[in-house]
Amino acid sequence: MTFFIGQVLPYVTVVIFTLGILYRLWRWAMARIVHNITLSPFPQSNAQVAGIYAGEIVLFRNVFLFDKGLWIGAWPMHVALGSVIGGHVVGIYFLGKQFTYIGLSEHLSEQMSALLGTVFGLIMFAGLLYLLYRRLAIDSVRKISVPGDYLHLLLLLGIVSVGNFMRLFPAYGLEYGPAREYITGLVTLHPVPIPDNPLFIIHFLLVQVLLIVFPFSKLMHLFGMFANRWIMNRVYLDPAPGLPGVDLSKGVPVVRAVSEGGVTSAGV
Amino acid sequence: MPEYKGMKQAVRASEEDLRKIHMIPVPDDQKADEALKYLDEMRKKFRSFVTAMESCVKCGLCAENCHTYLGTRDPNNIPAGRADLVRKIYRRYFTPEGRWFGKLVGAEDISLDVIEEWYTYFYQCNECRRCAVVCPFGLDTCEVTMVMRQILHWLGMVPKLHAHVGHAMELTGNHTGLPKPGLVDTLEFLSEEIKDEFGVDVPFPVDKPDSDILYIPSSADFLLNPYTLMGAAMFFHYIGANWTIPSTMAEAGNFGLLFDQQATQRGNVMRLLDAAEKLGVKKIVWGECGHGWRAAKMYIPTLADRPVRWPITHLHDETSYYVQTGQLKLDPGKNNRPVTLHDPCNYGRACGLAENLRITLNACVPDFREMTLNREKNFCCGGGSAILFDDPEMYQLRIKFSQKKADQVRETGVGNNGDGVLCAPCSICKAQLYPMVEEHKLGVEVKGLIDLLGRALVWN
Structure with a gap:
């Protein structure tokens, strides 16, 4: 079983994840942008378009402007998620010594790595719990929720809970070293047995479930956001105003008398 | 009053009406199959529709930002909920997860009931695009409504008003x-x-x-x-x-x-x-x-x-x-009443026409008061996309849809003395607001913007 989870399934996961996403993006790309439906006020340059993207990605601008109650949960959760993913990559690759590059001692770097991991892990846990509460507590959100919406949150909560537990109780945790050895084996296509730590195996398995589900779920909003903003936010330049045959440079023309009737109607 | 299993619906075009717009209605027993065929065609054509179907996370942010939901508290009028009426069918027939794990992702088999839901609720959407402005991903439920109205049209389900x-x-x-x-x-x-x-x-x-x-x-x-x-x-x-x-x-x-x-x-x-x-x-x-x-x-x-x-x-x-370049002689004193401006949705959110309205209006009136939430953030009048149905039940809905607008107008205080002006430079807004300012007793008269300009012109 651990052989399957540790040395076979990861390859299946990567294949499904990659091909699944490509399949979804291909479906989107096959459909066209039929009409110009850019939202106004229209961006006047690509720099402004980039500004819209950046505001939404970095700050969740719309969520902040229109639903602060959602922002309080969603923004910290996503920031923590991004940090945790980044932390896993550099932490495992540099064995927690990544902060020596900004001048810290090796020991301090490891402590810093552990501290940041713990803090972001806890923020993410709190954020997810809050989003779950919100989904249940707010009438309008509950009514548009389907079982999958809750399962996503529960799956993420499961991953984060196990991760936090390993972080907070190092006796149950896993050192960077064995983790790196294992991941290196996977990446170089010479898989070695998964570290014999039940919590790590559960953590790793749940992450794989998440990645398998990813292309077939609303998690695709990561890509959907770009695909959709590509349609909705683009440069539009208005034609110049000014009417042909109208010259007011010498002042308003004196109101001309109309010879007969008010209506000229050629061809009646 | 047409009704289908408790859902109030707009009076629909008869077969004769449909023939006049060159449509052959689809018989009820064939509607489900035909609808799937049309849906398949549209999803392969409109990317805006596909992204709306596949990227919504159901965060519910749109709910409190849609005037139709605010006015009715009907979950099918939450933009995400409205899109769900077709998303459940889309998932069931056009996605792997819906085919294999239908229950988990809220997929549903198509039926005449579902199609009647479409007719009910896609004609309760004002296509105002406020949801597209507020959505974190810019998902545009107006695009969903437009695609679905197209499919309903092909099925022969069009309101009499629109067909006429x-x-x-x-x-x-x-x-x-x-x-x-x-x-x-x-x-x-x-x-x-x-x-x-x-x-x-x-x-x-x-x-x-x-x-x-x-x-x-x-x-x-x-x-x-x-x-x-x-x-x-x-x-x-x-x-x-x-x-x-x-x-x-x-x-x-x-x-x-x-x-x-x-x-x-x-x-x-x-x-x-x-x-x-x-x-x-x-x-x-x-x-x-x-x-x-x-x-x-x-x-x-x-x-x-x-x-x-x-x-x-x-x-x-x-x-x-011409106002900006100082080429018109205008006397704002001729419009000596408090004025507020209703930004028509299609101007503010789809056509980039918001600042220019203000340039003209400010030159034509002495007392212009902005509504809170204006320009692209403005709320629809409730008549958008011509759902100006007159039969009593639908008229009641129009009153509910215009509730948010009424609150906004009241907040400006222009109608406090009963002599305010609500400038709404759009024919559908005017048609909706003429009766609605009476229903909500707002103390304002509805006028176009060029009306005010015409009145303010100083002739030699």
Whole structure:
């Protein structure tokens, strides 16, 4: 079983994840942008378009402007998620010594790595719990929720809970070293047995479930956001105003008398 | 009052009405299969529809930002919930997760009940696009509504109102069904009105060859909003323009945008191009009509079957230009009442027309008060996409849909003395707001923007 989870399934996961996403993006790309439906006020340059993207990605601008109650949960959760993913990559690759590059001692770097991991892990846990509460507590959100919406949150909560537990109780945790050895084996296509730590195996398995589900779920909003903003936010330049045959440079023309009737109607 | 299993619905076009707009209705027992066929076609065509189907996370942010949900508290009027009415079918038939794990992702088999839900709720959407503005991903439920109305049209499920308008447009070139002699008569009358009220001789040239400017008024202006048409004529006359109104296309609106974006909408576009070509104009200027301006500005480039040789601008992009360059003499004192501005959704969110309205309005009135939440963040009047149904049950819905707008107007305080003006430069907004300001007792009179400009002009 651990052989399957540790040395076979990861390859299946990567294949499904990659091909699944490509399949979804291909479906989107096959459909066209039929009409110009850019939202106004229209961006006047690509720099402004980039500004819209950046505001939404970095700050969740719309969520902040229109639903602060959602922002309080969603923004910290996503920031923590991004940090945790980044932390896993550099932490495992540099064995927690990544902060020596900004001048810290090796020991301090490891402590810093552990501290940041713990803090972001806890923020993410709190954020997810809050989003779950919100989904249940707010009438309008509950009514548009389907079982999958809750399962996503529960799956993420499961991953984060196990991760936090390993972080907070190092006796149950896993050192960077064995983790790196294992991941290196996977990446170089010479898989070695998964570290014999039940919590790590559960953590790793749940992450794989998440990645398998990813292309077939609303998690695709990561890509959907770009695909959709590509349609909705683009440069539009208005034609110049000014009417042909109208010259007011010498002042308003004196109101001309109309010879007969008010209506000229050629061809009646 | 038509009703289907408790759902209140707009009166729909009869088979005879449908034949007049060249549609053969699909019998009930074939609707489900046909609907899937059409849905498959549309999902392969419209990327905006596919992204809306596949990227929504159901965060629910749109709920409190949609005036139809605020007014009715019906979950099917939450933009995400409205899209769910088709998303559940889309998932079931067009996604692997819906085919294999239908229950988990909320997929559902298609049935006549579902199609009736579509007809009910996609005609309770105002297509105002506020949800697209507020959505973190910019998902546009208006696109979903438009696709679904297209499918409903192909199934033969169109409100009588929309079908009638489509037919009238084909017969006469305007929505009210006025033939050319009727148009000319009305304009003669308006010309006399201008003479009586403002003391100036202002002509309304109709079909005048070799005009420079083709003015496309909303046909509602002939009957419901005469001061809008009078204001536009006074403006053109004042600046000495060589302009004309085409009798074959005396209609700024294009209901094709609202129920059939293919044959109907394209037909109206070609009608416009024919008129412009025949009269030899140099520029086309659009009148006060929200959805019509969107259809013209944003859709003509992709719908015209011939090269479009004429620049097309909006009346208020022009008035604001002449105001800004100081070329008009205006006396705001002639509009000495408190005024607030309702931003028509299609101007503010789809056409980039918001600042120019303010430039013109500020020059025409002494006391302009902004609504809270304005420009692209404004709330719809509740009549958007012409769901201006008159039968009692649907009329009650219109009152609910306009609740948010009423609150906004009240907040400005312009109606406190009962002499306020609610400037709404869009024919559908006007048609919705005329009765709604009475229902909500707002103490304001609804006017177009060019009405105010016409009144403020200082003649030599």
